[in-house]
Amino acid sequence: MTTTTTGAASAALLQVRDLTVTFATPRGPLDAVRSLDLDLEPGGALGIVGESGSGKSMTSLAIMGLQPRAARRTGSVKLRGQELVGMSEADLRRVRGDRIAMVFQDPLSSLNPYYTVGLQIEEAYRAHRPGVTRREARTVAIAALERVHIRDSARRVHHYPHQFSGGMRQRVMIAMALSTEPELLIADEPTTALDVTVQAQILDLLQEIRRETGTGLVLITHDLAVVSEITDHIVVMKDGVCVERGAVEQIFTSPQHPYTQALLDAVPRIDDEIGELRAVAPGSAVVPENAPTNGGAA
Incomplete structure (x- = not known):
């Protein structure tokens, strides 16, 4: 099949x-x-x-x-x-x-905290493109960050992984994976x-x-x-x-x-039945509807 x-x-x-x-x-x-x-x-x-x-x-x-x-x-x-x-x-x-390129679920552990994201993209690119200069690889790194919509990529390429949010780090990983234009x-x-x-x-x-x-x-x-x-x-x-x-x-x-x-x-699902919700004042107790009463005495 x-x-x-x-x-x-x-x-x-x-x-x-x-x-x-x-x-x-x-x-x-x-x-x-x-x-x-x-x-x-x-x-x-x-x-x-x-x-x-x-x-x-x-x-x-x-x-x-x-x-x-x-x-x-x-x-x-x-x-x-x-x-x-x-x-x-x-x-x-x-x-x-x-x-073939791969993007893993935890970008923080996949990126080296001691190197800038730009350097890491450059090294990944140069590993598969012998003879490419560092300047050429830097241009590729900036373009890769732009492709995944990281603003001001020419400046952010010099930043370290901890300077990015979780979502931005995942974008960096995708940029690294795409830098070699995989199939x-x-x-x-x-x-x-x-x-x-x-x-x-x-x-x-x-x-x-x-x-x-x-x-x-x-x-x-x-x-x-x-x-x-x-x-x-x-x-x-x-x-x-x-x-x-x-x-x-x-x-x-x-x-x-x-x-x-x-x-x-x-x-x-948005159409699931979730039952009726009752508003409860802050600090008040939720009393079951069938709870026994004492006739209202304090």
Whole structure:
């Protein structure tokens, strides 16, 4: 089964077949991800959804070849037809950050507090563009910050991570990821630590980048409401296995698996019945309506 219905398989940006990530444990082999298939067309957006421990983040790491050393990755991961499983580490490093970039959920721990954000973007860019001068890399860093709508980027490029808010730090991480103009962007819970207003801004930014650059997007999240905003197709994972997949509209209007239905039931809805709320004066006690009375005596 695939998540897309258009284009030949050979034209897919990302094609994953029978991806399995196995850990050796005292009780025997444990599959963190088992027999997973994924497809993403160029410029498309795929959401991978599930609870903590469902295998979604391990999937993103395995696509990049960043699974823990204790884990064994089998199956096939192809980027525009090029097989990544079995590729040498040196070749994988050339793919990572250049053709595939990743944005993690905690930008504060992903950014080095001792260096300016500009320097960090420059170093990431120069690592994949040998021969580029520092001045040229600085120009790229400023342009990358402008692309993610950080104002006065020529000045902010000299600032340190602690001088940015959480939402701005996430924008910096996205700018770093986009500096090399990757074909595929993997965003692992990019809005988890942000308030709802900033979440919406980051999602709008990812959608804008996808439209303007044609970069394919894989969005990892536990929140179905998030993937409904910017993805075309959804893969629902539980215990390392895909339990349901389909177009966003299909998943939201006609979920087939009980686990998907449970995830949807957990999404707050504006039309939910929340019962009647009674106004209570500050400092007063809430008295149940059926509480016994003493005839009004003090």
